[in-house]
Amino acid sequence: MGTVLQFVVLGLGLGAVYIGLGSGLLLVHRATGMINFAQGAIATWGAYVFAELRNTGTLVFPVGSVDLGEPPSTATALVIALATAIALGFAVHYLAFRPVQQNSVLAQVVVSVALLITIQALVVLRFGPNKIDVESFVPGGTVTLLGAAIPTRELFIALVMVVLAALVWCYLRFTRMGIATRAASENERAAVLMGFSPSWLAAIAQAGAAFVGTVAVILASSLTGLNADYFGLLVVPALAVLLVAKLESIPVLVVAAIGLGAFQSLIGLLVTQPWWPVWAQSGLDQVIPFAVVMVILFVTGKRLPTRGATQQIRLPDVPIPRIRPLVAIGLVVAAGLALAFTTGTIRFGLTTSLILSLLALSYVVLTGYLGQISLAQSAFAGAAGFVLSKASVDWGIPFPISMILCALLATALGMLVALPAFRIRGAQLAIVTLAAGLGIERFIFNNYSLSPPEGNPIADASLFGMDLAVREGRDLSRLAFSLMVLVIVAIIVWVFVRVASGDMGRAFLAVRANERAAESSGINVRRTKVIGFALSAFIAGIAGCLIGFSRGQLSAESFTVMAGLQLLAVAYLGGITTIGGSLVAGLIGPLGISYVLMRTWLDLGEYYELVLGLALVLTAILNPVGIAGAVRHQVEFVRRKLRRPATSPPIDAPRREEEASHV
Structure with a gap:
């Protein structure tokens, strides 16, 4: 006692x-x-x-x-x-x-x-x-x-x-x-x-x-x-x-x-x-806050108080994506050429940017289209990545089946975290998902009985006898691996465009705009939220597996809560409501090409997080649509200017003036 x-x-x-x-x-x-x-x-x-x-x-x-x-x-x-x-x-x-x-x-x-x-x-x-x-x-x-x-x-x-x-x-x-x-x-x-x-x-x-x-x-x-x-x-x-x-x-x-x-x-x-039990000796204390929150939400069942506002709040615009074959092919070709004509660290930075664009896309799905604020995307990606180690090394499941199965596991985890979204939204949901992400990090990723401190090795990917390993000898970033990542990113983006431009995408936007109005129009809000969380977690899981393949092994430092918050930062900074925003986020994301250039050319890598944080504050205040949204608005402005007819008077204007003078 x-x-x-x-x-x-x-x-x-x-x-x-x-x-x-x-x-x-x-x-x-x-x-x-x-x-x-x-x-x-x-x-x-x-x-x-x-x-x-x-x-x-x-x-x-x-x-x-x-x-x-x-x-x-x-x-x-x-x-x-x-x-x-x-x-x-x-x-x-x-x-x-x-x-x-x-x-x-x-x-x-x-x-x-x-x-x-x-x-x-x-x-x-x-x-x-x-x-x-x-x-x-x-x-x-x-x-x-x-x-x-x-x-x-x-x-x-x-x-x-x-x-x-x-x-x-x-x-x-x-x-x-x-x-x-x-x-x-x-x-x-x-x-x-x-x-x-x-x-x-x-x-x-x-x-x-x-x-x-x-x-x-x-x-x-x-x-x-x-x-x-x-x-x-x-x-x-x-x-x-x-x-x-x-x-x-x-x-x-x-x-x-x-x-x-x-x-x-x-x-x-x-x-x-x-x-x-040995498996529960580390990180359990960090699961308790998440468990406390979940019990409160499902036992009391009462909505948390909100603040009265003096004006209507407008969310950032969400453009409906369309498939433009020429633009899509041009972007894929340009990315392929960039990968082909670079080597070493630069190519690895470009490849990492492609993977980060998928993580940013998971935020676009969930936050940009569905309006649900989740801070657990890094945990979803990490869960898929860590299970990939078991699937590829211990169980011998080949690529790409192992990657898909691990992404489906992340999907199930995302659906579980979606349950609080039935009762709360906004900042309160962000609290729940942040607690969930920290609990997963401390209880699973930092648990040495589940994740050894030396890291979790991941077997190299191969398909039909083709070696898709990221490294070979002194080559730190093989072109075959980078092109494989590019193909997967292109497929995931195409699937997202199909979903976002269809009935499900419209359901996402209806729930985002007004849940009660969406319910009254026949949309099943709960099912729509679960589908949104599931799709977002699946995309994050694919990205987590690709991060695992690119590293060769994973450790807890790969998927910390702070890393997840940085991903939210770059997703919002790039433009959290558009595919273009996710691509921009990939370019400026941590360990992406912008980070590599800052570190190698300018020797400013240690200032990356500071620059990112300050840029995000300014973006949220001055430009809520992000970099991609601002570019889109400027393009639309130029198009309107070019399409506007000349302001010269009509041909019959002199005759009308003459008739008016006679009257």
């Missing part, structure tokens, strides 16, 4: 982080109606500023730094770090969130994801990729409870975060600004009538969220050290806690956060028991 109690108390440190991040998420949602997926990254930046001040005496900014000569005191460093976090909160609101506050939920999610990518990239560039130690200023020691030595640090951290959460609750409930913030969450005009600017209230909320989250990360990092990826993705369980609280109750959020942290810590105790 004493050991169990010790592990429960150890889990309070993790629960305290969930309280801080969750309270900030709730505060921002009550003020803006938006879900800030970058909450953990924002808090992590402030914690890194504190750690750097205490370790080296340097105040680091996103650009530049100030050497203070010697490390300041803990209190001074804490004040500076929290002031930096508050300033970052204001900047995030005015530069990113405010411009898209009245845009579609998709644009809001994309901006939030872009901030996560940008801030994470800045942390790595400014502070380095390795974990750094943080000086502990939390009172140490132990107390005896029920015969067990209980550490006091976790108790102190949890107490501090409960007090801060109580202050957030008091602000929202008893202060005039807090009441106005709650009013704005229902109707912005109500806040205006109270004499407050909804934008200013939102900025205060964003700054307060950054403050509370930063305190939580600083306190927790004094126990574990600082790691950007770890604390940045702690937003996922914090989002699960937020859903438990139904996005509005601070007391429920606090209880759920403490309970989740304690339960995850107990899982760490259970996995050490001899009776615990």
Whole structure:
């Protein structure tokens, strides 16, 4: 019993982080109606500023730094770090969130994801990729409870975060600004009538969220050290806690956060028991947030609250694709020539771009056409890729049957993840799919009993005796493999065009526009959603298998959640509603040809994620249709100009004027 109690108390440190991040998420949602997926990254930046001040005496900014000569005191460093976090909160609101506050939920999610990518990239560039130690200023020691030595640090951290959460609750409930913030969450005009600017209230909320989250990360990092990826993705369980609280109750959020942290810590105790199965000893704690969300959705069955809006929100236009044989043949030939006349790294970058275009196309199907925001596409691709290792090596299933079977497995996984879409949509669905993606990554991809640390080897593809291996001797990217990828991409795109231009494509768009109207017109909305998720996951599964063939083996790093978020970024940046957008996304995607050129020609590969994140923020604010959509609009504008008749007067104009003068 004493050991169990010790592990429960150890889990309070993790629960305290969930309280801080969750309270900030709730505060921002009550003020803006938006879900800030970058909450953990924002808090992590402030914690890194504190750690750097205490370790080296340097105040680091996103650009530049100030050497203070010697490390300041803990209190001074804490004040500076929290002031930096508050300033970052204001900047995030005015530069990113405010411009898209009245845009579609998709644009809001994309901006939030872009901030996560940008801030994470800045942390790595400014502070380095390795974990750094943080000086502990939390009172140490132990107390005896029920015969067990209980550490006091976790108790102190949890107490501090409960007090801060109580202050957030008091602000929202008893202060005039807090009441106005709650009013704005229902109707912005109500806040205006109270004499407050909804934008200013939102900025205060964003700054307060950054403050509370930063305190939580600083306190927790004094126990574990600082790691950007770890604390940045702690937003996922914090989002699960937020859903438990139904996005509005601070007391429920606090209880759920403490309970989740304690339960995850107990899982760490259970996995050490001899009776615990080996295959479930890694990553199970990350499956719990997803399971919590799923139980809430299917047990309560109540729709989560949404924010009142002052205007209608228009989604990006979706052009119906048409098959243009000459254009299609020209693109395929051009791609084939580009592959034929390049070698080595450049050809491999082009091949990777073709594969990434398929992953981007899976977003086009699901998000662009069906309107469902999924952040689990990388997990679908990874699931197919990892099973391909078993199918090609252990089971001896030949290509392309192995690839199709693995893609069908990803399809089944996609259909399972589609179940929450029956009840929720928008940012809430993004939360569920992000939790699912993280759970799959940690429980399957990072599970050494299922995926060995040395990687999962994949047998080379061959067809009718033709060797389709990606490498041979010193040739790192064989033309046969690249052409095989090109053929598969062309086939998948042709199938998508057939689906999107037919009845199913029209059903997708009807559900995207208005689910109730689609239901009343005879469209089975649930079946349409399942088909959309299935088709999207199948395409992602094909892409995951091709990534496996191109690498020769797969590891967990190939399909991380951050990689999936980057894919969403490039899909939106290229144009998430068009095939052309997916092709552009492939060109600018991670490890694609643009990345290769940045790394080899400009030596700027380390800045790729930063450039990607900033470009995505600007695209979501200024150009929601993406690069391909902007090009299409310009082409249509030129065509209208060329087709417009001359404005010279008609031939009989003089005669009409003469007749009018006589009258």
